[in-house]
Amino acid sequence: PQIPLAPSLPPSAALRGSRPPPRPRPSPPPQYVAFASLFFILISITTFCLETHEAFNRVINKTETVTTGNETGTQVAVEVETEPFLTYVEGLCVVWFTFEFLMRVSFCPDKRDFVKSSLNIIDFVAILPFYLEVGLRGLSSKAAKDVLGFLRVVRFVRILRIFKLTRHFVGLRVLGHTLRASTNEFLLLVIFLALGVLIFATMIYYAERIGADPDDVTGSRHTYFKNIPIGFWWAVVTMTTLGYGDMYPMTWSGMLVGALCALAGVLTIAMPVPVIVNNFGMYYSLAMAKQKLPKKKNKHIPRPPQPGSPGFGSPGADAPGSPRGARRPPACPLAQEEVVEINRAGERRALGLGWGWGGHGGGLGGLGGVWGGSA
Template sequence: MMKLLWIHMTSELISIVYEVVTDGWLTYVEGVCVIWFTIEVMLRVIFCPDKAEFFRSALNIIDFVAIVPFYLEVALSGLSSKTAKDVLSFLRVVRFVRILRIFKLTRHFVGLRVLGHTLRASTNEFLLLIIFLALGVLIFATMIYYAERIGADPDDPTAAAHTNFKNIPIGFWWAVVTMTTLGYGDMYPETWSGMLVGALCALAGVLTIAMPVPVIVNNFGMYYSLAMAKQKLPKKRNKHIPRAPQPGSPNYCKPDALAMATASPIWQHDGY
């Protein structure tokens, strides 16, 4: 919802500034949710045995960063100074950190934990993939820029009216979406030389992505099989091991009770 903040009028210029304001009922819903999360975090802090380890956890830091901006925004909402408005604008941007709370689902879903272990174990493969893509983007963005300049109008030395590839950095976007097989179509070559470069870029992208991906898939399969095997393991049962008769008890002198108490627990399990 847009709200008119102020109008500045001069003899030659009228400036109208609008401010984005959240609907009232959404503010109440947000307040209830933040209060609930605040109570949850405070209880976890109180009952956590190791406070230092609690505050070093990345998920707990995300919880604090997601909660604090709401209270700061409420405290600064009554101020009308420019500094307060700037701080409020910054806090509204920081609120997107709340989305990161979805990573807390890793505590309840095995698949998300497997994905996290896979990403951590495949760091070298992801780095290799990024390096390959970066080299390909740099090479093909340069090639498409010069290829599209072929056949341009002599009166247009920069080829701005002839093609969308007006410079090499603009070609980076085209090279990324082409090598990753997305191909949005917002930029495309229009000359025969540019089409040749585009075909080579697409083929190189397929080969580049195909090389490290099998290693990542194998890591995922390994961790997934391990997680499924752990789930199928029988749960440990607490076995009751009788104590030996103590002096003074009624069964202290009975040989049968003494032999039963000192027998191996292996022969007492499941009726053996």
Template sequence: MSDADNRVILNVGGIRHETYKATLKKIPATRLSRLTEALANYDPILNEYFFDRHPGVFAQILNYYRTGKLHYPTDVCGPLFEEELEFWGLDSNQVEPCCWMTYTSHRETQETLGILDRLDLDTDKLAEEDLYKKFGWEEEFLSNKLNFWQRIKPKLWALFDEPYSSMAAKIVAVVSVFFIVISILSFCLKTFPGLRVPIISNETVLIDENGSTSFVLHKHRSEPHTAFLYIECVCNSWFTFEIITRFAVTPDKREFLKSPVNIIDFIATLSFYMDMVLNQVLSEEETSYEVLEFFSIIRIMRLFKLTRHIAGLKILIHTFKASAKELLLLVFFLIVFIVVFAALIYYAERIQYNPENSFDSIPIGLWWAIVTMTTVGYGDMAPKTYAGMLVGALCALTGVLTIALPVPVIVSNFSMFYSHTQARSKLPKKRRRVLPVEAVRPKSQSAGPMGPKGPGQRGGLEGMKSGPGLLDSKLNRLGANTLQSMMSPFSVQSYFPLAMPNAAAAAPAQAAAAQASKLISGTVYG
């Protein structure tokens, strides 16, 4: 077999590639290793295989067959590269290590976009059809068969859960944020001594042995001013109305109950009513105001409700979730170094005589190590010996380096989430749909020297020499305009457009065109 017979031409996206058949056999069970002339994309006239695929990616794929190393082109998107590899029957895990990080970056991007989809950060108004589709009533909406509740429920949901859906929804969101801020301020201000009312009782005390008595005012405790109770009643009335309404109109009650923000809202609202009931049921002697006020700290967790209205808080929370591995690694190293330096400072302070030694035990040294490694430095405990000072310096330097290591990762994750959120908000919501169209496959001939059932069937250039049938079909495929441009020198009408205005006068031109066709056929087939 000659060298020319061992070559194969591949036309991929209009760019022709030529290689040896043995090269394509290097990777078995792939599309290129199973090429035969019986395939529909084989062109016997040009003796090439045509593939309507990305030519830039195919250059790297063909190089993989030649060298055995698969590199990732940097000017191609990752999902497109994966689709091309899947079409050619190759495994994406064969990408070289030098290109692996660049190649897999699109997977992280897709995961990030998936998280942003679940966060529901869209600030655009939902179309009415999409709104009813969310509740599963799209067909009823299109056929206009909705009852009153089905019409009003999606609108109420959008009013309380989609702040950007309408002006009324924005007003509801502002009112909700207002009551959250007022509730938190009330919770904080009622602990201020100047805003608390002392509970005083008049007690009689014995002054001397003669039985003389006197009255003394005794302060038992202090309670918040009555105004704070009214403020909390108004705020919690709104919170109760809001959570009941949102639960009634939510499209998925199970997902509503699983939401952490809704759980916090429910517990905080419930704690207010439990506080009211216990104050009414229990007597003053049985009531422990300190315990009740401690449990009311749950209400401050309502700050997390602001994540429903502020997209940046959602991004920040999920940034910490995405950086959980780095944060756990930070905590692990901090615990290890804290224990090590607590033990070192304990023994370092005992080496020298030190009457002012504050490190009586290793557990006390743990507190000093935490304060030193986090660079807080309260100053309540400090080493007095030279060995202890050396340990303290090493502890501070280690803390700075340990805490600084995961910070860039967290900042990078936040920047990635935020940049994708900004880019996603600027994307057009409606795009032109691309319809999948199958390639037109040529009809098989049942007879003839070039047909699949013909006795004289041959492939390649040999089949082309057996007769003019394939060339005729090729010329027909080129179209009448191309054929006319090829024969334009023989067209009499193009040179004498005014001499032959009728069909009879055009007969010599048609005869000249026929002779030209015979000359071309004789040249090709001869």
């Protein structure tokens, strides 16, 4: 009698176990955290701007005791104080940013990549001055006051929080990719401008001395261009077609140089700009196409074989559908972002961290299709 064989699984079912699980949709808590983070970013930037308005500042007189040698006297110091409620609002925002930063540090699987991320460095630099200022405010020593005055000057680092918006808006990330891809074009633009500024600043300096008063030894009494370095400012303003009007040529020869400078500036800027605009259009089209893909993005983005799957470790396994040894084109940064995001989601599932914190970029994994952001 024949021994019945065990029923074999179809190939699709046999391979199903080696495939990664489908990408889960973001749960409500990460979305709420993302909206809260965006809200506090906007509130913090608004508070920073309002602190410079005269309506929210008041001048107060403080009496201080000053000891000089064996003599002790009083001194009245005039200080500008910001309205307390703005300080409280900023403190509330800093508490939220601190909580968010600590959570991302705790749940990030790769601490080294987290420390290297520019956005995380910006977060830390924007948070630290507030705590130092609060700690030194109660001290009365001269060194503490000097440090406190320095911290008040470097408050401008708080405006760097606006770069945190790149985690929530795909358009800002597209702009960042465009700037990185157009580095050569920007360098070419800077070189052209530097050469033009040097040439036309020198030309305007000597052109303005044509027909000068013979009694004027320096030949600069009738003109704004006393030396060539002053002409640098005029050349930059003219070549960029800005034209403040604070400096202008006074002679016919200087006017001719000014006209040539304006025409050269238009041509200089017009040459590399189309390449930069083309790069932006390419990345923006890719980003919009990625957002319009179906929810199951794993079917559209090839992933490397997982351990235990057929073809794992083979030479051509990392390039599905391509011949062995074929040279792959450079990957698009947006596609790389998507692959990294999928891999991070798998790591979080493996670690049991389903709440969505982490990533070396420090983003929140629950934005999904609402903001189009990635970690």
